[in-house]
Ligand SMILES: Nc1nc2c(ncn2[C@@H]2O[C@H](COP(=O)(O)OP(=O)(O)OP(=O)(O)O)[C@@H](O)[C@H]2O)c(=O)[nH]1
C-alpha cells in the first residue's frame with residue numbers, strides 16, 4: 001500500500017487534517033494505528049469527534065508518535081487504498097525535551113518510506129514571527145529534501161483565518177515552483193484538490 005505522510009511544524013494542523021480528511025472521504029469511525037518511538041504498536045477505533053477532542057490541541061507538540069489510518073481514494077470508477085500518516089511536528093532548532101526530539105527523529109525515518117509527502121504550513125502564521133507554527137528554516141529544509149519525491153505538495157492551512165491570504169501569498173513567493181494547495185483543515189476547504197493530488201500520485 002502506498003504511504004502518504006503529513007509533515008510540518010508543530011501546531012500547523014496536521015492531525016486535524018488527518019481526521020477531517022478521513023471524514024470528508026466518508027469514514028465514520030477511525031481506525032488509528034499508533035506506532036510509538038520504541039517500536040510498539042497499538043490500534044484504536046474512535047469517532048472523528050472523539051479523535052478531535054483527544055488528539056488535536058492548541059498547545060504545540062500534541063502528537064508524539066506516528067498515527068496512521070487507511071483510506072480509500074476514489075480513482076476513476078474504482079478506489080485505491082492508501083496509508084495516511086500523521087507525524088510529530090518539527091520546530092526550528094533543537095527542542096529541550098528529549099521525548100519531543102525522539103518523536104521528531106521518528107518523523108524523519110518515516111519520510112524515507114513515503115510515496116507522497118504533504119508538507120503543511122500555517123498560512124495564518126506565515127507572516128508572523130515567534131508562533132510555534134510560524135514559517136521557519138525547517139520549512140525550507142523540508143522543501144529542499146522532499147522535492148525529490150514525485151508526490152510532494154505544500155498544504156497552506158488555516159485559510160479560514162483573517163490574514164491567511166497574505167500568508168498564502170508569501171508561501172507562494174517563497175516556494176514558487178512547488179505544488180501549493182490552500183486549505184482549511186477546520187472547514188474541510190481545498191480537500192477536493194488534495195484528493196485529486198493524492199489520486200494522481202498513487
Ligand atoms: N482556524 C483554524 N484552526 C486550525 C485549522 N487547522 C488546525 N487548527 C487549529 O490549530 C491547532 C493545532 O492543530 P493540530 O491538528 O493539533 O496541529 P498539529 O500540526 O497536529 O500539531 P502537533 O501535533 O503539535 O505537531 C488546534 O487548535 C486546531 O484546532 C484550520 O484550518 N483553521
Ligand SMILES: [Mg+2]
Nearest residue numbers: 014015062063
Ligand atoms: Mg498533531
